[in-house]
Amino acid sequence: MKAISASIRRILAVLHARNLEYLRDRASFGWNLLFPVLIVIALAVVFSGPPRALFSVTLVDGDAPAMLSFPGIETIEATETRALERLSRQQTDLVIKATTTGVQYWVNGNSASGAILEQLLRYTEDRPLSRGQTDGEAIRYVDWVVPGILGMNMMYSALWGVGYVVVRYRQSGYLRRLKATPLRKYEFLSAQIISRLFVTLSASAIVFAGTHLVLDYKMVGSVGLLFLVAVLGALSMITIGLAIACRTESKEFADGLLNAITFPMLLLSGVWFSLDGSPEWVQWIAQVLPLTHVLEAARAVMLDNAGLVEILPHLGILVGVCVVGMVASTRLFRW
Numbered sequence: 001m002k003a004i005s006a007s008i009r010r011i012l013a014v015l016h017a018r019n020l021e022y023l024r025d026r027a028s029f030g031w032n033l034l035f036p037v038l039i040v041i042a043l044a045v046v047f048s049g050p051p052r053a054l055f056s057v058t059l060v061d062g063d064a065p066a067m068l069s070f071p072g073i074e075t076i077e078a079t080e081t082r083a084l085e086r087l088s089r090q091q092t093d094l095v096i097k098a099t100t101t102g103v104q105y106w107v108n109g110n111s112a113s114g115a116i117l118e119q120l121l122r123y124t125e126d127r128p129l130s131r132g133q134t135d136g137e138a139i140r141y142v143d144w145v146v147p148g149i150l151g152m153n154m155m156y157s158a159l160w161g162v163g164y165v166v167v168r169y170r171q172s173g174y175l176r177r178l179k180a181t182p183l184r185k186y187e188f189l190s191a192q193i194i195s196r197l198f199v200t201l202s203a204s205a206i207v208f209a210g211t212h213l214v215l216d217y218k219m220v221g222s223v224g225l226l227f228l229v230a231v232l233g234a235l236s237m238i239t240i241g242l243a244i245a246c247r248t249e250s251k252e253f254a255d256g257l258l259n260a261i262t263f264p265m266l267l268l269s270g271v272w273f274s275l276d277g278s279p280e281w282v283q284w285i286a287q288v289l290p291l292t293h294v295l296e297a298a299r300a301v302m303l304d305n306a307g308l309v310e311i312l313p314h315l316g317i318l319v320g321v322c323v324v325g326m327v328a329s330t331r332l333f334r335w
Contacts, residue, residue, distance in 0.1 A: 010183050014191035058083040060097035067124040088134050093117050102128030109135050143218040147298040148271035157200045158237030159258050166245035167254040179335040200234045221301035232318040233294035239325025246332035265291040290321045
């Protein structure tokens with residue numbers, strides 16, 4: 001019992017020291033709060049105004065109807081589940097699935113563009129038609145991009161806030177001095193994880209609440225479930241940062257490794273734009289990246305009121321990343 005108590009005191013001592021170090025770095029603290037707010041506001045201004053009048057049709061499978069050759073109609077391919085999800089958000093105007101017996105299609109009852117395309121389909125298609133309908137209001141680009149901005153800020157805060165800092169500790173000899181104390185490596189790593197998790201979640205919560213007051217973006221799901229997504233997402237990024245910093249001795253090399261991880265997630269995880277319609281191999285790579293699952297789960301909760309069961313696969317992958325990252329960090333860590 002005394003050993004456990006002493007271990008907890010050591011973890012709390014390192015945790016307290018790391019938090020003080022971060023809070024005294026006012027430039028870094030302020031930037032973590034200010035940067036994502038500025039991006040969200042800038043995007044809200046740039047993309048304000050009515051939605052574009054471009055027709056969009058999502059093709060599930062089968063032969064494309066003749067109407068898709070008309071100018072002004074954008075066509076993408078997606079699975080039926082994904083296509084209907086986009087239709088409910090009015091990110092597409094019509095979903096078409098060709099079958100052996102005819103053509104099945106879905107429209108959104110709240111979409112005027114969908115009604116127009118439905119009439120065009122009826123006039124141009126000779127095969128039997130089967131109609132389906134879904135409902136849902138259109139979402140603004142700012143509604144869709146806010147989770148991406150929050151996820152991006154979380155990614156940078158977690159990876160650089162742990163990976164870069166631990167490498168700096170090693171370069172300065174701080175870790176070597178800690179080795180001479182009773183502090184164990186799992187205690188040091190635990191303190192770093194708790195400290196960065198607290199900082200990342202606090203900054204994300206402030207940005208989330210502040211931008212919501214200004215922009216009033218869409219949030220229809222459970223805040224508690226969204227918080228769970230944020231916790232697992234932040235932990236997955238933190239453990240990746242720790243794994244990188246376990247043996248790295250050069251800040252320049254650490255910068256290169258962190259950039260090599262963040263740039264693919266920034267481009268392929270859906271921070272700024274959807275990958276619907278992109279090549280299949282690109283979407284496969286995106287599913288390997290943890291930020292993809294953070295954003296897909298967060299958007300499902302915020303925009304579609306998804307429950308725990310719907311986002312459970314994403315949460316399972318994030319838990320797996322956390323476990324692998326923590327095991328690798330503990331085994332590879334060097335003072």
